[in-house]
Amino acid sequence: MTQHNNQPAEATAADTAPETGATPDQTIDAAVAQLEADKTDLKDKLLRSLAEMENLRRRTEKEVADARAYAVTAFARDMLSVSDNIRRALEAIPAEQRTSEGPLKGFVDGIELTERELLKTLARHGVKEIAPAGEKFDPNMHQAMFEVPDASVPNGTVVQVVQTGFSIGERVLRPALVGVSKGGVKAAPVLDNDTPII
Secondary structure (H helix, E strand, C coil), X not given: CHHHHCCCHHHHHHHHCCCXXXXXXXXXXXXXXXXXXXXXXXXXXXXXXXXXXXXXXXXXXXXXXXXXXXXXXXXXXXXXXXXXXXXXXXXXXXXXXXXXXXXXXXXXXXXXXXXXXXXXXXXXXXXXXXXXXXXXXXXXXXXXEEEEECCCCCECEEEEEEECEEEECCEEEECEEEEEEECCCECCCCCCCCCCXX
16 A cells, blocks of 8 residues: 555556547647647747836836926926026116115116025026027917017917026026017928928
8 A cells, every 4th residue: 555655646647537549649748739738838928027117117216306307396497487586676676776886786687696506506406597589489388478560570480479488408587588579470380301492
């Protein structure tokens, strides 16, 4: 009885396998074909998993880069009102008092220095001014507040900046509020090398 329990597993499996009438070569060929199919399936799953992991890595890198670039967006947007108020304070002082020597001169110089320092600090963190005077109106970067009849400049040109805009990276933080020319010569279309001339 002890000998019967110690028989190799193959012999036991062969004895209990149902008789299918297949020769050992056919059984081996079927097993090899099944193993090849399993190998192909596993290889496909592995390649798909590797591709998914690579896509996840790229997506994560992009999200991290965006988070770094745009992390200060809310703070920068809040600081724009400070910049606007400093500019309004400077514009409220009459021009002749700004340039004349006297007690107001030091005050004006201090406000101008503060404004320059604020704009320099914003620029250091990726916030750039949008000053579009003389440029073609771009609805992605500018917000038209009014039209100015001016035949001396092409139609659709920014002729007045009411409020400077700001961008951070490729995104607009605040569009520039502008006045746009109306009635002038139509602006020539900008052609690139791929645009056919008809």
